[in-house]
Amino acid sequence: MTIWVLAIFATIQLVSGGALWFYQRSATIDLFEQRLLERAANMAAEIETSLPDLDESALDLIARQELRYPHFERYRVDVLDADGRSVVYPQTRWPETAPDLARRAIAANTHLRAPVVDEDVGFFVSEGASVEAIALPVTGRLGEQLAIVVATSDAFVARQLALTARVLIAGGLVGLIASAISGWLIAGMAVDPFRRLSGVAGQLTPENLDREIVVESPTTEVSALTEELESARERLRSAFAVQERFLSNISHEIKTPIATLLTEAQTINKSELNDEAREFVEVTEDEMRKLGRLVESFLTLTRVREGSGVTRPRRYPANELVMDSLEDCQQMAEQYAVRLNPRLASGEDAMDLSVVGDPALLRTMLNNLIRNAIRFSPKESRVGVVASQDDTTFVVAVDDEGPGIPPEVLEHLFDRFVQSRDEVRRERGHGLGLAIAKGIAELHGGDVVAENRPEGGARFTLTLPIEAADGSGVATDADHRAYEVADADH
Known part of the structure; x- marks a missing residue:
C-alpha cells in the first residue's frame, strides 16, 4: 500500500510539477519580452527627441537608464537606417540579424523580434541563455525613417527557470519522503485491522471455536468482514457441537454392548x-x-470439549497425584522394559501443595503423558517424572529418551488423531491421549507444552495452578480412579 501511495503521489507531482514548470516558463518569457518592449519603446521616444544630434555617449546614457533593471544584464543598442547602417556609430557593429530586422521593422512600421543565433553580439552570453533582438521604427526630425535595435541576453529567464526547477526537484524529494512516511503510517493503520483479523482467523482450531472474534475498527469494511468471520465461526462451532454430540451418543450407545x-x-x-x-x-x-x-477416550474428550469435565472439584495433593499416576503406569513400564525415575516436589510447602479439580481427569491427564513417554522409550531406558513448584504453579516435566518429536508433527501434536508415521504404520494408539491431556489441563486452568530435548528425546511439561491448603478435604481413592484412555503418539 505504501508503494501505491508513493506511485500516486509521484504521478501527481510529475503532472503538477510539469504543468507548473511550463506555466512558470511561459510567464517568465512573457514578462521578459514585455519589459524589453517597454524599455525599447521608452528609448525610441527619447531618441526621436534627440535626433539628429544623437551621439554614442547620449545613446549609451539612454540605454543605461532604461536597461538598468536586472532583467537586462548585458545588451547592445544602436540606431539603424533603412539600409541597415548605423547613424550613431562610425561603422555597423551588428551581425546580419540586426540590420535585416531593422529594415523589416521600418518597412512594416511596427516592432519586430528575432533571435540571434550563432552570431557574435559583442558581449558574453552565459551557458543556457540566448540572445533576443527587438527593433522599433523611429522617425527623425527631418522625417527620415530609422529603427532602434536592442539585443540582450535572456539570462534572467534561464536563471528563473533553473531556480524553478531546483525548487520543484527539492519539493519533489521532500514530498516523496513525506508521502512515503505518510503512506507507511496510513498503510499501517489501514492494514492493521485486516492483519489482526488474519491472525485471529489463522488461530482458529476446533479447540478454540468458542472464542468470539472481536476486532474493533471504525471502518465499515473491517466491521463487515469481522461479522462474516464471526458468523462463519458460529457455523463451524455449531457443526462441531453436532459432531461432538453425535460422537458422544454413539459412544454411549456402543459402550454397553x-x-x-x-x-x-x-x-x-x-x-x-x-x-x-x-x-x-x-x-x-x-x-x-x-x-x-x-470409547472412553471419546467420552472423556467430549467432556473436556464441552467444558463440563470438572463436575466434582476436589483438592488433590500434588505429590500424591504424581505417585498415583506412576502406580497406574508401572505395569506398562515393566512391559516395555522402561524404568520410571520420579522426583517429587520438595521443600517446606511440598506437603501442603495441592491442585483443585476432578481427580479422575487429573490422573487421566498425567497417565497419558507418562504412558506416551513409555511407549517411545527404548528398552532399558528411563522416563523421568520431575515435579516442582514455580511460584503459584505446580509443574511436572515428563522426559523420555526416545527419538524425539518430528518437526512436522510438533506443531499439531495436541490435535486429535495426530500420530507419527511410524505409529500409524504400527497401528498403535489412536492419537487421542495427548489431545485429552491438553484439554484436561486447560480445563483446570493449566497447560501442556511439548519440546525436543537437546540431549535427545522429548519433554512434556504440565503446569497446573496451585491451591493453598485450606482444609477443604482430599479426594478419596474412589474419587481418584481414572478413566483408561488411549495414549497419544508423537
Missing part, C-alpha cells in the same frame, strides 16, 4: 476350549478392551 461382549469373553472357561477357540476368545477379549478404551 462392548462391556457385555467383554464380560462374556472373560467368563468363558478357556480350559475347556481347543487352541483355536481359545485364541479366538483371547483376541476378542483384547480387541474389546481396546475398543472400550477408545
Whole structure:
C-alpha cells in the first residue's frame, strides 16, 4: 500500500510539477519580452527627441537608464537606417540579424523580434541563455525613417527557470519522503485491522471455536468482514457441537454392548476350549478392551470439549497425584522394559501443595503423558517424572529418551488423531491421549507444552495452578480412579 501511495503521489507531482514548470516558463518569457518592449519603446521616444544630434555617449546614457533593471544584464543598442547602417556609430557593429530586422521593422512600421543565433553580439552570453533582438521604427526630425535595435541576453529567464526547477526537484524529494512516511503510517493503520483479523482467523482450531472474534475498527469494511468471520465461526462451532454430540451418543450407545461382549469373553472357561477357540476368545477379549478404551477416550474428550469435565472439584495433593499416576503406569513400564525415575516436589510447602479439580481427569491427564513417554522409550531406558513448584504453579516435566518429536508433527501434536508415521504404520494408539491431556489441563486452568530435548528425546511439561491448603478435604481413592484412555503418539 505504501508503494501505491508513493506511485500516486509521484504521478501527481510529475503532472503538477510539469504543468507548473511550463506555466512558470511561459510567464517568465512573457514578462521578459514585455519589459524589453517597454524599455525599447521608452528609448525610441527619447531618441526621436534627440535626433539628429544623437551621439554614442547620449545613446549609451539612454540605454543605461532604461536597461538598468536586472532583467537586462548585458545588451547592445544602436540606431539603424533603412539600409541597415548605423547613424550613431562610425561603422555597423551588428551581425546580419540586426540590420535585416531593422529594415523589416521600418518597412512594416511596427516592432519586430528575432533571435540571434550563432552570431557574435559583442558581449558574453552565459551557458543556457540566448540572445533576443527587438527593433522599433523611429522617425527623425527631418522625417527620415530609422529603427532602434536592442539585443540582450535572456539570462534572467534561464536563471528563473533553473531556480524553478531546483525548487520543484527539492519539493519533489521532500514530498516523496513525506508521502512515503505518510503512506507507511496510513498503510499501517489501514492494514492493521485486516492483519489482526488474519491472525485471529489463522488461530482458529476446533479447540478454540468458542472464542468470539472481536476486532474493533471504525471502518465499515473491517466491521463487515469481522461479522462474516464471526458468523462463519458460529457455523463451524455449531457443526462441531453436532459432531461432538453425535460422537458422544454413539459412544454411549456402543459402550454397553462392548462391556457385555467383554464380560462374556472373560467368563468363558478357556480350559475347556481347543487352541483355536481359545485364541479366538483371547483376541476378542483384547480387541474389546481396546475398543472400550477408545470409547472412553471419546467420552472423556467430549467432556473436556464441552467444558463440563470438572463436575466434582476436589483438592488433590500434588505429590500424591504424581505417585498415583506412576502406580497406574508401572505395569506398562515393566512391559516395555522402561524404568520410571520420579522426583517429587520438595521443600517446606511440598506437603501442603495441592491442585483443585476432578481427580479422575487429573490422573487421566498425567497417565497419558507418562504412558506416551513409555511407549517411545527404548528398552532399558528411563522416563523421568520431575515435579516442582514455580511460584503459584505446580509443574511436572515428563522426559523420555526416545527419538524425539518430528518437526512436522510438533506443531499439531495436541490435535486429535495426530500420530507419527511410524505409529500409524504400527497401528498403535489412536492419537487421542495427548489431545485429552491438553484439554484436561486447560480445563483446570493449566497447560501442556511439548519440546525436543537437546540431549535427545522429548519433554512434556504440565503446569497446573496451585491451591493453598485450606482444609477443604482430599479426594478419596474412589474419587481418584481414572478413566483408561488411549495414549497419544508423537
